[in-house]
Amino acid sequence: MIIKEATFISSNTTVDKCPATDLPEYAFIGRSNVGKSSLINMLTGRNKLAKTSSLPGKTQLINHFKINDNWYLVDLPGYGWAKVSKESRDKWQKMIKTYLQQRKNLACVFLLIDSRHDPQQSDLDFIQLLGTLGVPFVLVFTKTDKQSLNKTQEAVAVYKKKLLESWEELPQMFFTSSEEKKGRDEILDFIESVNAE
Numbered sequence: 001m002i003i004k005e006a007t008f009i010s011s012n013t014t015v016d017k018c019p020a021t022d023l024p025e026y027a028f029i030g031r032s033n034v035g036k037s038s039l040i041n042m043l044t045g046r047n048k049l050a051k052t053s054s055l056p057g058k059t060q061l062i063n064h065f066k067i068n069d070n071w072y073l074v075d076l077p078g079y080g081w082a083k084v085s086k087e088s089r090d091k092w093q094k095m096i097k098t099y100l101q102q103r104k105n106l107a108c109v110f111l112l113i114d115s116r117h118d119p120q121q122s123d124l125d126f127i128q129l130l131g132t133l134g135v136p137f138v139l140v141f142t143k144t145d146k147q148s149l150n151k152t153q154e155a156v157a158v159y160k161k162k163l164l165e166s167w168e169e170l171p172q173m174f175f176t177s178s179e180e181k182k183g184r185d186e187i188l189d190f191i192e193s194v195n196a197e
């Protein structure tokens, strides 16, 4: 897919204010610092489309971008900040759950995982939530340039084993490096194929 146009549409604190569900949408989420903004900017080829994570305590926003007048890319607020209050965690949980339940046009969630880390409980909990709500999702292992291919393969093997403890099938997986511009075509082709379904 060629990205001809990538336009910021809106930032919202509640799902009911999000744009009309007239186009399929693809949401990106993950722990803070996982490389979400860098990935969104790499995918769209726009250096500053997604802003790097706002600090904990700042307003958590659902950001909509329109791509090629054909689909929405959604930048969801990250999770896993070390020092956030229970109140703000609960608020995030409620917002995200409502988003996942109510966006009729949500075609797929891209859950970003740092390829260098062991499975984190917050990611496993989020996968569980996606499963419970029946939301289609794929995994994106980020920052693969930061270690050898062997190390990434080892980390992914650990992840797969962990997932197979509670899932019969594994989700589709992508491997990216925003630094080296890797994984872009694979993700955009995937979106194109889902859009064509």
Ligand code: GDP
Binding pocket: 030, 031, 032, 033, 034, 035, 036, 037, 038, 039, 051, 052, 053, 078, 142, 143, 144, 145, 146, 176, 177, 178, 179, 180
């Ligand atoms: P976000 O908090 O998930 O939006 O993460 P950012 O995109 O802001 O990235 C967090 C940090 O990781 C920044 O310092 C980025 O430069 C760095 N980073 C993001 N993606 C990559 C990558 O693919 N490779 C490397 N080496 N660094 C990355």
